[in-house]
Amino acid sequence: MPKINSNLLKLKKDYFFNEIEKKVLLKKQSKAKILNLGIGDITQPLAPIVVEAMKKAADEMKEEKTLKGYGPSSGYAFLKQKILDNDYKNFYFEIDEIFISSGMKYSLANISDLFSQNSKVGILDPAYPLYTDANIINGRKQNISYLPLLEENNFEPLLPDEKLDIIYLCSPNNPTGQVFSKKTLKNWVDYAKKNNSLIIFDGAYEAFISSKDSVKSIYEITGAKDVAIEMRSFSKKAGFTSLRCSYLVIPKNIKTLDNLSINSLWNRYIDTKFGGISYLIQKAAEATYSDPGKAQINSIISTYMQNTKTLLFGLKKLNYTVYGGIDSPYVWCKCPKNVKSMDFFDKLLEKNICAIPGIGFGSSGEGFVRFSGFASSEIIAEALLNLGTL
Numbered sequence: 105m106p107k108i109n110s111n112l113l114k115l116k117k118d119y120f121f122n123e124i125e126k127k128v129l130l131k132k133q134s135k136a137k138i139l140n141l142g143i144g145d146i147t148q149p150l151a152p153i154v155v156e157a158m159k160k161a162a163d164e165m166k167e168e169k170t171l172k173g174y175g176p177s178s179g180y181a182f183l184k185q186k187i188l189d190n191d192y193k194n195f196y197f198e199i200d201e202i203f204i205s206s207g208m209k210y211s212l213a214n215i216s217d218l219f220s221q222n223s224k225v226g227i228l229d230p231a232y233p234l235y236t237d238a239n240i241i242n243g244r245k246q247n248i249s250y251l252p253l254l255e256e257n258n259f260e261p262l263l264p265d266e267k268l269d270i271i272y273l274c275s276p277n278n279p280t281g282q283v284f285s286k287k288t289l290k291n292w293v294d295y296a297k298k299n300n301s302l303i304i305f306d307g308a309y310e311a312f313i314s315s316k317d318s319v320k321s322i323y324e325i326t327g328a329k330d331v332a333i334e335m336r337s338f339s340k341k342a343g344f345t346s347l348r349c350s351y352l353v354i355p356k357n358i359k360t361l362d363n364l365s366i367n368s369l370w371n372r373y374i375d376t377k378f379g380g381i382s383y384l385i386q387k388a389a390e391a392t393y394s395d396p397g398k399a400q401i402n403s404i405i406s407t408y409m410q411n412t413k414t415l416l417f418g419l420k421k422l423n424y425t426v427y428g429g430i431d432s433p434y435v436w437c438k439c440p441k442n443v444k445s446m447d448f449f450d451k452l453l454e455k456n457i458c459a460i461p462g463i464g465f466g467s468s469g470e471g472f473v474r475f476s477g478f479a480s481s482e483i484i485a486e487a488l489l490n491l492g493t494l
């Protein structure tokens with residue numbers, strides 16, 4: 105048998121969310137009804153138009169004339185065109201700057217394969233744990249610098265003193281629920297231009313932004329087309345967490361230090377390692393851009409956001425210090441009386457409430473828990489009642 109890739113041994117033993125799940129399962133064994141506000145998964149049924157599009161696409165497979173075989177690795181033009189026309193209308197991208205993917209997890213985890221093991225990486229702290237794990241698997245554990253998101257800086261990442269080659273930014277942010285200001289994003293784009301760095305912009309929650317002035321795309325910032333890749337997902341926007349569909353925007357002019365086009369490298373990479381996603385799913389994603397599709401999806405998003413706001417204002421009323429929850433479905437809540445986040449998680453679980461301890465997203469997440477608005481209004485109301493007795 106071959107030996108293990110030793111980088112895998114450098115990962116934390118249990119993927120963090122599994123640890124939380126184990127505790128919750130144990131609590132469930134006592135027949136408790138768990139009020140799950142930890143969940144980052146969708147809970148509303150799919151939009152009817154999405155289901156119809158999949159059925160119609162499945163029917164096409166019954167006929168020789170409309171049958172589909174292997175599709176393009178980077179996705180069908182019909183979906184890329186909808187993305188360009190709807191999400192990037194004013195940015196003048198070309199169709200081959202868009203890549204359809206099977207969820208952002210795949211692209212976030214694999215894009216780092218394109219770059220030298222010696223690249224210095226900047227990762228937000230707290231952050232979605234995947235950025236760190238993917239870079240550890242790539243042998244960069246020693247090359248990661250964490251960029252703390254602190255309460256005193258309104259959870260905005262400050263520029264580092266050192267030169268970083270790759271920077272992961274996520275806005276609206278998971279887990280803090282905050283949107284980075286235009287000024288912060290401009291600072292990072294300027295930093296990237298000055299230091300010849302690449303920004304990987306995670307826009308998984310872009311669809312939840314409703315504030316007029318909040319930046320939705322990194323390309324709203326002048327110069328970003330020279331330094332930034334953007335990724336977005338249909339997972340939370342349209343309930344595709346099981347269907348799997350996302351996309352990347354990779355401007356053709358962005359080059360590695362060795363003058364190779366990242367767009368071409370990713371094309372080459374996915375042609376080898378990825379066969380594209382199914383026609384059915386891409387038709388489903390296309391349907392989200394029709395007028396009824398937009399209306400159905402907006403209605404689901406607004407239900408989640410109404411629930412998030414109930415949670416946010418309910419927590420405020422109970423005198424908790426809370427952040428986020430306006431342009432994202434997450435509320436970042438300060439643990440009372442300097443309690444550690446894992447201890448506060450345990451206290452909440454005693455009241456049958458599940459939240460995610462901030463420490464699981466990085467050391468700067470200590471002292472906070474993340475509540476999620478991907479829950480029904482009944483669960484949120486019951487959780488707020490229980491919190492009132494804590």
Ligand SMILES: Cc1ncc(COP(=O)(O)O)c(C=O)c1O
Nearest residue numbers: 207208209232278308337339350
């Ligand atoms: C910040 C962030 N990025 C990416 C993802 C992954 O999204 P996908 O379902 O498209 O793989 C998630 C999922 O929760 C997330 O929170």
